[in-house]
Amino acid sequence: MNTTSRGARRSISIAMAGSGGSGVLTAGTLRLEAAAKAGLYGLMVRTSGPQIRGGEAAALIRLASEPTQSLDDGFDLLLAIDWQNIHRFADEIPMRAGAMVVGDADEGEAPEVFLRNGARAEAVPLKKMSKAIAGSWTNMVALGVAGAIASIPLEALEAALSGTWKRGPAALEANLQALRAGFEKGAQIGALPALETPPANGKRWMLSGNEAAGFGALRGGVRFVAAYPITPATEMLEWMSPALTKVGGTLVQAEDELASINMIIGSSYGGVPSLTATSGPGLALMTEAIGLAITAEVPVVVVDVMRGGPSTGIPAKSEQSDLSYAVNGLHGDAPRVVVAPTSIADCLAATQWAVHLAEKLQTAAIVLSDQFMGQSRAIIDEPANIGMVAERLVVEANAPDFKRYRNTESGISPMSIPGTPGVVYTADGLEHTEAGIPSSQSVDHKLQLDKRERKLLKHDYGSAWADIEGDGDAAIITFGSVTGVVREALARAAGRGVRAKLIALRLLAPALPERLERALDGVKRVLVVEQNHSAQLLRYLRSVYDLPGRPSSFHRPGPLPLRPGELADAIVEWRNQ
Amino acid sequence: MNDVVAPIDSGRKPLTAASFKSAYKPVWCPGCGDYSVLGSVTKALAMVGVPPEQVAVVSGIGCSSRIPAYTSCYGFHGVHGRALAAATGLKVARPDLTVLAAGGDGDGFSIGGNHLMHACRRHAGPPHIVMENQVYGMTKGQPSPTTEPDWDSKLQPSGTGMRIFRPLVIALASGANFVARAFSGDPNGTADIIAEAIRHPGFSFIEILSPCVTFRPEQREWKQIARPSPVGPTDDAARAARRLMTDDGFNIGVLYAGNRKPHPIGGKPATKTVEELTAEFAL
Numbered sequence: 072m073n074t075t076s077r078g079a080r081r082s083i084s085i086a087m088a089g090s091g092g093s094g095v096l097t098a099g100t101l102r103l104e105a106a107a108k109a110g111l112y113g114l115m116v117r118t119s120g121p122q123i124r125g126g127e128a129a130a131l132i133r134l135a136s137e138p139t140q141s142l143d144d145g146f147d148l149l150l151a152i153d154w155q156n157i158h159r160f161a162d163e164i165p166m167r168a169g170a171m172v173v174g175d176a177d178e179g180e181a182p183e184v185f186l187r188n189g190a191r192a193e194a195v196p197l198k199k200m201s202k203a204i205a206g207s208w209t210n211m212v213a214l215g216v217a218g219a220i221a222s223i224p225l226e227a228l229e230a231a232l233s234g235t236w237k238r239g240p241a242a243l244e245a246n247l248q249a250l251r252a253g254f255e256k257g258a259q260i261g262a263l264p265a266l267e268t269p270p271a272n273g274k275r276w277m278l279s280g281n282e283a284a285g286f287g288a289l290r291g292g293v294r295f296v297a298a299y300p301i302t303p304a305t306e307m308l309e310w311m312s313p314a315l316t317k318v319g320g321t322l323v324q325a326e327d328e329l330a331s332i333n334m335i336i337g338s339s340y341g342g343v344p345s346l347t348a349t350s351g352p353g354l355a356l357m358t359e360a361i362g363l364a365i366t367a368e369v370p371v372v373v374v375d376v377m378r379g380g381p382s383t384g385i386p387a388k389s390e391q392s393d394l395s396y397a398v399n400g401l402h403g404d405a406p407r408v409v410v411a412p413t414s415i416a417d418c419l420a421a422t423q424w425a426v427h428l429a430e431k432l433q434t435a436a437i438v439l440s441d442q443f444m445g446q447s448r449a450i451i452d453e454p455a456n457i458g459m460v461a462e463r464l465v466v467e468a469n470a471p472d473f474k475r476y477r478n479t480e481s482g483i484s485p486m487s488i489p490g491t492p493g494v495v496y497t498a499d500g501l502e503h504t505e506a507g508i509p510s511s512q513s514v515d516h517k518l519q520l521d522k523r524e525r526k527l528l529k530h531d532y533g534s535a536w537a538d539i540e541g542d543g544d545a546a547i548i549t550f551g552s553v554t555g556v557v558r559e560a561l562a563r564a565a566g567r568g569v570r571a572k573l574i575a576l577r578l579l580a581p582a583l584p585e586r587l588e589r590a591l592d593g594v595k596r597v598l599v600v601e602q603n604h605s606a607q608l609l610r611y612l613r614s615v616y617d618l619p620g621r622p623s624s625f626h627r628p629g630p631l632p633l634r635p636g637e638l639a640d641a642i643v644e645w646r647n648q
Numbered sequence: 649m650n651d652v653v654a655p656i657d658s659g660r661k662p663l664t665a666a667s668f669k670s671a672y673k674p675v676w677c678p679g680c681g682d683y684s685v686l687g688s689v690t691k692a693l694a695m696v697g698v699p700p701e702q703v704a705v706v707s708g709i710g711c712s713s714r715i716p717a718y719t720s721c722y723g724f725h726g727v728h729g730r731a732l733a734a735a736t737g738l739k740v741a742r743p744d745l746t747v748l749a750a751g752g753d754g755d756g757f758s759i760g761g762n763h764l765m766h767a768c769r770r771h772a773g774p775p776h777i778v779m780e781n782q783v784y785g786m787t788k789g790q791p792s793p794t795t796e797p798d799w800d801s802k803l804q805p806s807g808t809g810m811r812i813f814r815p816l817v818i819a820l821a822s823g824a825n826f827v828a829r830a831f832s833g834d835p836n837g838t839a840d841i842i843a844e845a846i847r848h849p850g851f852s853f854i855e856i857l858s859p860c861v862t863f864r865p866e867q868r869e870w871k872q873i874a875r876p877s878p879v880g881p882t883d884d885a886a887r888a889a890r891r892l893m894t895d896d897g898f899n900i901g902v903l904y905a906g907n908r909k910p911h912p913i914g915g916k917p918a919t920k921t922v923e924e925l926t927a928e929f930a931l
Contacts, residue, residue, distance in 0.1 A: 107931045274931070276926075276931060278928075278929040282928075286922075289922045289925065295740070297737055315914075317918065317919050317925065318921070319916065319918030321915065323772075323913060325766075326763065329733065329763075330730070330762075331733075333726060333730035333733035334734065334740075336726065336737065337724065337734035337735060337736065337738035338738055338742070339737075340724055340738060341704070341742035345737070359727055360726070363727050367724075489701070489722040489738075489742065490701060490702055490742070490745060492699070495700060495720060495722055496722070497716045497722070497725055498724045499725045500725060500726055509725075
């Protein structure tokens with residue numbers, strides 16, 4: 072695409088693939104580390120077959136001269152340690168014309184599907200080279216080959232390997248040798264155009280969206296987590312477990328999602344900011360108790376790392392198809408907060424904000440992350456701390472005339488925390504009076520429904536409700552991980568003389584019609600971009616806002632990511648209509 | 649039950665059972681065993697001697713699950729079947745509080761049965777008090793897991809045909825460290841057992857036979873059938889299991905008291921600040 076035609080490349084895309092246990096994900100992570108050491112930005116997306124172990128896996132890496140949050144349209148290099156079932160990745164790893172496909176001839180020929188567009192095949196005896204160096208691994212030879220082709224300096228590769236090595240020095244030496252042997256071989260095959268090194272402008276981080284969300288939760292003040300393992304949220308919990316211990320918090324592995332959500336409601340009722348993380352099926356199980364948190368006004372944060380659904384769906388691949396469920400999927404009239412991070416880096420800030428909102432508004436906040444952000448690692452500029460933390464309005468001991476669900480102007484009622492004398496109450500999922508006594512009276516129901524709605528609508532969400540960029544009389548509305556693709560597509564469309572405003576919604580619920588109206592001031596046409604089958608964002612927007620004109624939609628289900636090239640084409644076509 | 653049981657710090661009135669009762673009038677039917685259980689719970693709390701604001705009573709849904717608001721303690725009346733989950737989260741996050749989980753047999757054994765097993769295994773607390781009446785009372789008379797297989801009801805006209813669930817055996821097999829059966833017709837004995845369960849570290853399980861005189865009027869006869877267990881508690885789980893598999897469900901008392909120490913969850917002092925964790929991400 073456009074990146075191949077320029078003199079100085081802004082990004083290159085590399086896929087490393089192999090069957091399970093071949094170490095491609097380790098090699099991919101090291102490549103990203105090495106690129107970071109060489110001063111580049113980058114993104115690594117993990118993909119794997121349905122098997123837990125032993126199936127095929129691939130690391131999809133994009134190295135760039137600027138921060139990048141999306142995959143490119145095609146790949147410049149595919150390096151496969153073996154070809155077993157790698158053809159299953161054919162549509163996830165589209166090769167560019169002129170790309171290189173490198174494999175081990177002893178493992179068979181490269182599948183035709185990768186060469187169809189004019190990529191050239193190269194053979195490197197990866198296994199033999201590794202065998203010749205006692206104690207070394209094939210994936211380290213592969214890392215050297217791919218590193219040389221991508222013009223990553225050998226020192227950066229060596230430093231990445233040495234820096235993360237956890238075994239003995241002899242094995243490290245053997246693998247450094249393998250790395251160098253691979254590097255030498257790779258240099259003979261050829262090199263992709265070198266990337267412009269961006270200026271070293273401050274500190275950089277490397278992390279996954281799941282780690283970022285976990286850290287954002289801690290920064291927001293979460294000190295209790297209960298959760299049940301589920302792909303692709305598990306890594307968030309595995310990161311949080313030791314991290315919580317370090318900061319004096321606690322993680323409980325619950326027996327199921329019903330227990331997870333009820334445990335965090337219990338802990339939060341006890342005054343401790345609490346969170347659970349799950350994926351679509353788990354969110355479905357949790358919804359009864361999310362209604363309880365909303366009714367009893369107990370703050371909780373639920374992170375949903377979305378995957379292909381419904382049902383078990385496509386567990387290890389991304390999709391934005393829990394949106395409708397997150398914004399609508401509770402029984403009764405149950406106003407909740409739904410926040411969606413717009414990038415890996417934003418998983419941190421958005422989750423931190425969600426903790427703040429849940430605590431401040433004494434309600435349930437759902438964070439809609441997804442597998443693409445959650446399981447991908449990125450090199451990013453060190454994000455600024457948004458400074459939002461848990462601030463719960465708490466009543467003092469022996470406060471006179473305490474009513475837990477008092478009808479305040481803001482809708483937020485001071486909460487008492489167990490252990491505090493003189494302000495004892497029973498939190499209840501039954502509709503209740505201001506004092507918290509169960510009531511089936513219409514007047515109490517209406518008053519409490521109004522109060523629970525009002526506290527969300529009266530809150531000032533500031534500018535964080537959406538990222539708004541550019542201007543003009545046409546706007547793209549999107550959310551979540553697709554935002555990075557839209558941003559890149561808009562930049563490309565601008566290169567073709569076509570412009571549009573970007574509105575990436577971070578706050579999906581409650582809907583803020585006045586703010587969107589202001590953002591859409593002067594906009595005559597809207598394109599809604601999302602990754603699901605039924606255009607859930609478009610449907611939702613139409614149900615809560617009056618969009619100008621006849622809105623257009625660009626939507627496709629997972630698991631394939633939206634590509635910036637196809638979206639740029641779609642934007643140009645939409646603008647020329 | 650106005651007897652003074654435990655004095656507390658000066659400047660406050662001594663704690664009595666009445667100190668733990670709220671002003672709310674229960675929704676229970678006249679003659680319901682749960683009134684007596686409420687009395688035993690409040691008496692036990694006075695015996696243990698923690699002030700009401702340091703106690704949280706957590707429940708799910710059902711007649712007996714209305715108990716939190718009838719105490720002067722902090723209360724949590726959650727969703728059906730999840731009392732143990734909410735109570736576990738609260739106890740682990742706030743180990744300083746005295747937490748009780750309470751409810752009925754439908755809540756605890758049917759919809760919430762999975763949590764019972766795992767609370768026994770986890771052994772993190774709190775005590776679980778199940779008011780057993782072998783019927784769903786709040787929904788007006790359907791069979792619960794502990795109802796006899798041939799009990800007629802509108803929903804199951806010729807009975808469920810399902811074997812009864814043996815909660816104490818399940819608790820024991822799941823690793824419960826304290827297993828007891830009490831009877832609402834013996835409020836003082838029940839209070840003693842609840843107090844002992846609260847003092848016993850970690851999770852403990854108490855089934856309290858508490859007749860439903862509305863939908864199971866024949867349970868009035870429990871008064872004649874319930875008897876103190878002929879043998880005292882054992883700390884031998886295999887022996888306890890044999891006894892529980894053969895008993896008729898009316899032996900009252902602490903039936904198993906093991907020596908398993910609770911597994912500590914969390915509660916460790918912080919060794920790092922949150923901002924120090926950024927070192928993991930910094931390049």
